[in-house]
Amino acid sequence: MATLSDERFDVAIIGGGVVGCAVARRFALAGAKIVLLERGTDILSGASKANSAILHTGFDAPPDSLELELVKAGREEYLAIHRDHGLHLVQTGALVCAWTELEAEKLDGIAQQGRSNGVAGLNLLTGAEARTLVPGLAQSLCAAVEVVGEHVIDPWSAPLSYITQAMALGAKVMRSCELLSGRFDGDWELETSQGLVRAGAVVNAAGLFGDVVDDRLGLTPEFSIKPRKGQFVVLDKAARSLVPKIILPVPNEITKGVVICPTAFGNVLVGPTAEEQEDRTRATVETETLEMLKEHGSRLIPALRHVPVTAIYAGLRPATEKKHYRVVSRPEKRAITLGGVRSTGLSAALGLGQHALKLYSEFGVPLAAPNEVPHVQVPNLTETEERDWQRPGHGEIVCHCEMVTRREIEAALTSPLPPGDFGGLRRRTRAGMGRCQGFYCNARLAELTKGHFVEPLAVSGRT
Incomplete structure (x- = not known):
């Protein structure tokens, strides 16, 4: 062998x-x-x-940088191939919001930089004009820059x-x-x-x-990698109608700041934080920080105060010096x-x-492109397109919070790259990612995934 x-x-x-x-x-x-x-x-x-799943335009990337070049190239290719791959673009647009006069003074420079970066669709708005686009924004909003091309995708x-x-x-x-x-x-x-x-x-x-x-x-x-932790709060789907656009802060030298962002799955994210740490593998969530994020979202869009939290999570970003x-x-x-x-x-x-x-x-090693390129499409998980539960013959609804079908679970488990763990199954299907966070569906998921993971899904526990 x-x-x-x-x-x-x-x-x-x-x-x-x-x-x-x-x-x-x-x-x-x-x-x-x-x-x-x-x-x-x-x-x-x-x-x-x-991550926050934003498909960036590069309007705020450093001018003449490699990052700007690659963000624009990556976005252009995504837009060219996404339909062929079964991927979708949730057209939201974004508002860079200034909540103080000092922040408002920076907006013209942000818009000018974006235009210099080759990004169109940047519009300076008064606070009142911005609230016509997102009516729920607090009255304390001073001004904003609309970025028409910023959207969200399934990450x-x-x-x-x-x-x-x-x-x-x-x-x-x-x-x-x-x-x-x-x-x-x-x-x-x-x-x-x-x-x-x-x-x-x-x-x-x-x-x-x-x-x-x-x-x-x-x-x-x-x-040297300097892990930077970002904590997020995921608000219930009831928040989605209150946040039709990505709400961005005026950034500073360290971070782009806390974002209020609709997701392709019908929820709303608030985050991330920016916290330096040494551990590269473990990102904890802290109650005090999560409460701060919920309060932050409620201060900017007051109606969010009454929307329950669906999930919390934290991730690490590979920052350097x-x-x-x-x-x-x-x-x-x-x-x-x-x-x-x-x-x-x-x-x-x-x-x-x-x-x-x-x-x-530039290494001087020749390659020969294949004569044919295989067609690949992944299942749609976004709320903006038809889902599998809306089609006949799906078997059963396994996860009722996210409307995940047995057919979707089985397709993921038998796909060319089946999930290697429960987290991978969640990312491929959304199972267990809804309001109950797997409380009701984990037992059924454990049955369906038996023998597929090195570490079996615990029947009684949440993940």
């Missing part, structure tokens, strides 16, 4: 977040033989599992579609596969927790472990590092895939 060490890949991608999945797709489309190594039990198990189905298309083109995904060390001697020999992997080149898309992976590869890290992306190419070792990709990673992922392939082309 052949072992991993007997097989040689053109490129090994380390990290199965949204960036790694997008890079795998782009290289597979170019004809590369790909292996993706993910230390977690499922894709998106790191920073990518927790989990997009990368799933990217990696599924890569797999249809022959890419191999290895989960629960941690990189231990690497050595370059004309080819890369990667020692992993599942054995030796050989590849002609490596792309480090390891997110929160980007500097650690560079070090394990024997590459001198050019940055500097604000910009930390992209490094080492042609002499055929290695590319995509580091420091923070809040705009979902928007820039496809652009990062394009950029990584461009850097790889």
Whole structure:
């Protein structure tokens, strides 16, 4: 029987977040033989599992920056392919809101920067004009900038579609596969927790472990990851009618600030915070902070005070010592590092895939694109399009809060990349993500998923 060490890949991608999945797709489309190594039990198990799901325009990205270039490229490609992939765009638009006269003085500069960044649809509004677009905004609003092109998407189905298309083109995904060390001697020999992997080149898309992976590869890290925790409150679907647009704050030097954001699933997010910590794997939630977020949302949109909280969660962003992306190419070792990709990673992922392939082309290794590109569509999870429960023959409604069908659960479990854990199932179906947070459906989900996960779903507990 052949072992991993007997097989040689053109490129090994380390990290199965949204960036790694997008890079795998782009290289597979170019004809590369790909292996993706993910230390977690499922894709998106790191920073990518927790984000605000905004498809950014780049209006507030640093001018003339790589981030701006890649956000715009990634957005353009998403808009070009999303329908073909079964993905959807929830057209919300956004308001950058000034709540003090000092903040209002900054709005013209924000609009000018956005226009300089090549973003159209930026309109300066008075507080009264902004309230005609979002009537629930507090009377204390001074002024706003409308950003017509800022929208929200399904943050989990997009990368799933990217990696599924890569797999249809022959890419191999290895989960629960941690990189231990690497050595370059004309080819890369990667020692992993599942054995030796050989590849002609490596792309480090390891997110929160980007500097650690560079070090394990024997590459001198050019940055240090400084995990930045963001806590979120998810409000009940009753809030959605009160928040038709993304409500953005005037940003500061450290963070884009707390956002009030409609989701593609019919809820409303309030968050994230920006808290530095050392732990790269564990993001806790604190009652005091969550109460602050709920109060913040209620102060800006008073009617939110009466909307219950559906869920709370926290995620980590791979911040570094500097604000910009930390992209490094080492042609002499055929290695590319995509580091420091923070809040705009979902928007820039496809652009990062394009950029990584461009850097790889400078290595002088030719690739031959496949003659045919397989068609891939993922199931729709958004509230703006028809869901599976609305079609006949779905079997049963397993999760009544999110209207998830048995057919959707079974399709996920038998898909080309089935979920490796319950979190992966939630991200593929929305099961257990509603008002009861799995209290009523977990027992049935445990039955349906028996034998599919290394750690079975506990029948009586919430996750």
